[in-house]
Amino acid sequence: MIAPPPLAPxxxxxxxxxxxxxxxxxxxxxxxxxxxxxxxxxxxxxxxVTAVDYLEHxxxxxxxxxxxxxxxxxxxxxSLSKKQRVRIRVQAGNEAPEVDSLxxxxxxxxxxxxxxFDMFGVIFTxxxxxxxxxxxxxxxxxxxxxxxxxxxxxxxFKEAPxxx
Amino acid sequence: xxxxxxxxxERVELLVxxxxxxxxxxxxxxxxxxxxxxxxxxxxxxxxGLNIDPNSVDFDRRDDxxxxxxxxxxxxxxxxxxxxxxxxxxxxxxxxKPVIGYLHTGMEKxxxxxxxxxxxxxxxxxxxxxxxINELSYSMAVxxxxxxxxxxxxxxxxxxxxxxxxxxSHLVWMATNGMDLGSTSMMIYGLRERExxxxxxEKTAGLRMNLNYVRPGGxxxxxxxxxxxxxxxxxxxxYERTFExxxxxxxxxxxxxxxxxxxxxxxEEALALSLTGPLLRSTGVAWDLxxxxxxxxxxxxxxDVIVGTYGDNxxxxxxxxxxxxxxxxxxxxxxxxxxxxxxxxxxxxxTPPPRARIGESMEALIHHFKLFTEGFHVPVGExxxxxxxxxxxxxxYLVSDGGPKPYRLHVRGPSFVNLQxxxxxxxxxxMSDTITVISTIDPIMGExxx
Numbered sequence: 001m002i003a004p005p006p007l008a009p010x011x012x013x014x015x016x017x018x019x020x021x022x023x024x025x026x027x028x029x030x031x032x033x034x035x036x037x038x039x040x041x042x043x044x045x046x047x048x049v050t051a052v053d054y055l056e057h058x059x060x061x062x063x064x065x066x067x068x069x070x071x072x073x074x075x076x077x078x079s080l081s082k083k084q085r086v087r088i089r090v091q092a093g094n095e096a097p098e099v100d101s102l103x104x105x106x107x108x109x110x111x112x113x114x115x116x117f118d119m120f121g122v123i124f125t126x127x128x129x130x131x132x133x134x135x136x137x138x139x140x141x142x143x144x145x146x147x148x149x150x151x152x153x154x155x156x157f158k159e160a161p162x163x164x
Numbered sequence: 165x166x167x168x169x170x171x172x173x174e175r176v177e178l179l180v181x182x183x184x185x186x187x188x189x190x191x192x193x194x195x196x197x198x199x200x201x202x203x204x205x206x207x208x209x210x211x212x213g214l215n216i217d218p219n220s221v222d223f224d225r226r227d228d229x230x231x232x233x234x235x236x237x238x239x240x241x242x243x244x245x246x247x248x249x250x251x252x253x254x255x256x257x258x259x260x261k262p263v264i265g266y267l268h269t270g271m272e273k274x275x276x277x278x279x280x281x282x283x284x285x286x287x288x289x290x291x292x293x294x295x296x297i298n299e300l301s302y303s304m305a306v307x308x309x310x311x312x313x314x315x316x317x318x319x320x321x322x323x324x325x326x327x328x329x330x331x332x333s334h335l336v337w338m339a340t341n342g343m344d345l346g347s348t349s350m351m352i353y354g355l356r357e358r359e360x361x362x363x364x365x366e367k368t369a370g371l372r373m374n375l376n377y378v379r380p381g382g383x384x385x386x387x388x389x390x391x392x393x394x395x396x397x398x399x400x401x402x403y404e405r406t407f408e409x410x411x412x413x414x415x416x417x418x419x420x421x422x423x424x425x426x427x428x429x430x431x432e433e434a435l436a437l438s439l440t441g442p443l444l445r446s447t448g449v450a451w452d453l454x455x456x457x458x459x460x461x462x463x464x465x466x467x468d469v470i471v472g473t474y475g476d477n478x479x480x481x482x483x484x485x486x487x488x489x490x491x492x493x494x495x496x497x498x499x500x501x502x503x504x505x506x507x508x509x510x511x512x513x514x515t516p517p518p519r520a521r522i523g524e525s526m527e528a529l530i531h532h533f534k535l536f537t538e539g540f541h542v543p544v545g546e547x548x549x550x551x552x553x554x555x556x557x558x559x560x561y562l563v564s565d566g567g568p569k570p571y572r573l574h575v576r577g578p579s580f581v582n583l584q585x586x587x588x589x590x591x592x593x594x595m596s597d598t599i600t601v602i603s604t605i606d607p608i609m610g611e612x613x614x
Contacts, residue, residue, distance in 0.1 A: 044435045048548070048576040052563050057571070061544060074561065076548055076576075080435075080451050087548060103203075108438025110203065111584050119272075128200040134265040134613055137186035143273055144572075 024088045025066045031090045032100040038077050038086060039105050046106035047085075048076040049113055051092065051120045055146035071097035071122055092122055101127035119144035190249035190261040192227045204259040204587050230258060237266045241344045241599045244609030248586065250598065257598060260590040262583055267613040275573035279539030280306055280380055283570065287560070288374045290575060291611035293336055296322075296329040297553040298575075299378035304459065305549040305562040306380040309542045312514060315506040318382035323460045324395075324498035325368075325377060326551075327491040331402060332361040333554040334484045334491075337606050338409060341481065344603040345422055350412060357405055360398050367394070381515045382508025395499050399492045406488055414485075423478035427589040427601045430475060437588070438581050441556025442487070443605065446472035446479035453552035465497045480604040487554075513540050539568035555579050555606055577611040 026034045035046075051073045054060060058068045069091040077086045092099050101124035102109045113124045114133040121142040124130055132139065141148055193201065236247035245266035251259040275286050287302040288295040300322060307314065314322075335358040342350025362372040367388050369377040377384050388394075413419050429439075431447040444451055452469040454462040470486040472479025508515050516535050517528035534540075542564040550559040556578030563572040582605055589601045 045438050047438060047440075047550070047557060048559055048561065048574075050561055050574040050576070052546075052572045057565055060565070074546075076559070076561075080449065080456070083456050085548070085550075106438065107203065107436050108581060108584060111580060112438075115580075128197060128203050131187040132265075133188065134268040136265070137184070137188055143270060148273075 022084075022086045024086065025063055026088065026090055028090060028092065028099055031088070032102070032105075034088065035075065035077070035102055036105055038088075041079075042081050043077040043079040043084075043086065045078045045080065046075065046102055046109050046112075047078045048074075049102065049109050049116060050074050051097075051116045051122055051144075053120060053144065053146045067091060069097075070094040071120060073097075073099050073116065073122060075102070096123070097121065098123040098125060100125050101130075103127055118142070121145065185263055185265075188263050188265075190232055190251060190259060190263075192232070193225065193230075193251075194227055201259075204261055225253075225258075229253065235598065237263075242602055243340060243607060246583075246602065246607060246609055246612070248598065248602075250590070250595070252595065255594050257590045257593055257595065260587045260598075262586055264580075264583070264609075264612050267609045269614070271614045272573055272575065275570055277569065279568045280542060280570065281535060281539050283573065284379050285374075285376045287573075287575065288376050289610065290577065290614055291553060291555070291558070291579065291608045292373060293333040293608055294326075294329050294553050294555075294558075295373060295375050296325045296378055297551060297558060299376065300326055300460075301549055301551045301553075301558050301560040301575075302562075302573075303378050303380045304551065305547050305560040306542065308547045308549055309545050309562065309564050310380070310514065310540075311543070312381065312509055312511055314382050314509055316503045317505040318507050318509070319460050320498055320502050321383050321387060321507060322378055323462065323465075324495055324502070325365075325383070326460075327494045327498070328361050328364065328398070330491045330554045331488050331495075332358045334488050335361075335402075337484055337554075337603075338488075341600075341603045342413065344599050345419055347413060347416075347419065350409065353405070353409070353412075357402050360401060364391075364394050364398060367391075379508075381511065382506070384508075386507040387502075392499060395495060399496050399499075403489060403492050406485060409485060414482075420478070422597075422600055423481055423604075424476060425474070426477045426597050427593060427604070428474055428476040429585065429589060433588060434475070434585075437584050439556070439585055440578055441552070441554070441582065442480050442483045443556065443582055443585060445470060445483055447475035448473055453550060453557060457550075459549075459551055462494075464501070465494050467491075467494050477600050477604045484554075484606075541566060541568050542570075550576070553578055555608065555611075556582060558611075575611075575614060577614060579605075579607040579609075579611045580614075583607050583612055 024034060051071055053071055055070055060068060062068055071092040073090050073092045075088040090099055099122065101113055104126065111133060113127055114130060116122050117124060117130050118132040118134050119142055231252050233250055233252060234247060235250055236242040237245040247263040247266065249261045249263060250257050271286055271290060275283055278286055284299045284302060287298045290298050335354045339351040339354025342354065365375055366372045369375040369384060429447055431449050434444045434447045448471050450469045450471045455469050467490045470483045470490060472483055512531045517532055521528040522532050544564055544566045546563040548559055548561045550557050558578055559576035561574040562570055565571040585605060586601060590598050
């Protein structure tokens with residue numbers, strides 16, 4: 001029913017994820033080229049781009065060659081013709097996370113990357129319009145970071161409206 | 165009270181400052197980067213290599229020839245709090261940009277504070293028209309990490325409930341779409357039929373919406389006595405009435421003129437924009453996760469994947485109408501093939517003990533206490549599970565650090581991604597077409613903003 005997972009190009013660390021997914025662990029430099037090679041290989045759609053803040057888990061299970069960093073950007077590609085998924089986990093850095101935008105390959109990642117930027121502060125280089133998408137424009141901080149402190153800071157509102 | 169010392173012009177400035185979303189808004193042409201301008205008019209999709217085709221972007225147009233106006237966030241046909249900024253040339257739309265986030269409630273952050281048992285109550289509120297399917301994608305992700313199998317009967321109950329949910333969601337769509345296009349009777353009929361399904365949900369789960377019915381390990385309750393009769397009535401009634409909708413809408417000249425050939429999209433554009441669900445199928449791509457990557461027991465039932473040809477508004481309407489019929493077909497098969505047995509896993513670490521056992525068994529009491537105070541622990545790992553919601557692929561990316569709460573829960577909302585198509589679909593259309601475009605994209609703002 002489910003075809004065997006696709007092969008990743010040489011030089012990219014992989015592991016078998018759960019549920020017949022292939023997991024790739026490219027470096028930041030390899031990331032864009034890897035996605036491009038998957039696109040050529042028949043992965044027509046980039047389903048999802050998200051990120052995880054592993055602030056408390058630098059020791060998480062990863063293949064040996066991968067150096068864990070705080071932020072991890074997770075991209076899900078889907079091949080309609082082969083009925084396969086591939087998950088790409090790129091270590092995006094610790095202090096100033098930054099990866100290439102996939103916009104040039106998959107324009108549908110535009111909103112997803114903006115959401116990751118909004119929620120985690122990950123910079124996507126070459127993104128056409130990297131602005132906040134869910135939070136108000138004058139919001140401080142990136143809410144899904146683990147050091148953001150939910151429930152401990154007062155809710156931010158704009159100044160009370162003046163007399164109308 | 166109006167302060168007489170503040171002049172009108174200042175008041176306008178104050179209002180603008182209060183409601184401004186700054187860089188998230190549609191900017192004037194002069195202030196927009198060329199690649200962003202190309203994206204906003206959908207030109208990046210029209211040529212190979214995704215470069216901007218200069219012919220489809222009118223770079224020369226000056227800002228004083230056009231007008232940027234707001235539609236929403238509280239506009240009756242934006243289905244919630246969607247705000248669209250439109251650049252208009254007279255009656256025609258040049259650029260569109262959705263500004264979202266007005267319903268953002270931080271549900272992904274909330275999920276990190278809730279145990280896995282409580283998590284289903286959270287995700288069920290995202291896409292409030294298809295709660296069962298949200299819960300399903302979440303529960304399947306948790307079960308994959310736990311490595312547990314759910315009993316056969318639970319699988320079939322889940323499948324039947326998700327198909328009923330798909331019908332009710334599409335009925336609401338039929339209703340609101342009818343209302344957007346001026347058929348208020350369709351709104352009443354659509355909501356009337358949906359009521360049948362909601363009544364069954366209430367009978368089964370105790371709630372009409374936000375059911376919290378599908379939970380990790382199975383479902384919350386067995387089907388009520390006499391459920392077969394209820395399902396029979398639901399299937400017969402709604403199936404018959406879909407033909408009444410046909411009579412009311414499908415052949416109606418005004419309805420047809422507002423849908424046929426309006427806002428078409430090609431398969432290449434839909435794939436590039438990561439569109440899923442009826443939007444993608446309307447372009448002729450027969451991609452339905454129920455068929456392509458079967459989950460639950462969808463490989464054991466017969467149904468057709470409905471596809472369109474032209475990718476226009478009418479195709480999207482016809483697909484949803486026919487999907488109601490196909491879903492009812494699946495529900496009927498569930499009725500015949502429903503196995504007997506447990507409706508939830510009997511693993512005491514995951515499933516709470518029956519109420520009666522708590523009074524007589526110490527072990528059951530301990531399990532109950534542990535489950536509802538701390539919750540169960542899920543092995544370290546990360547998993548992505550995707551199911552077909554009425555709007556497309558709803559995915560749940562779950563990261564566990566071995567504790568009783570998810571380390572990270574991300575929901576890939578189909579509405580959120582599908583909303584990117586508005587810029588492309590509205591371009592060149594008239595102002596009145598924007599209503600039909602929003603309607604046929606069918607965004608649920610609860611899921612867009614999460």
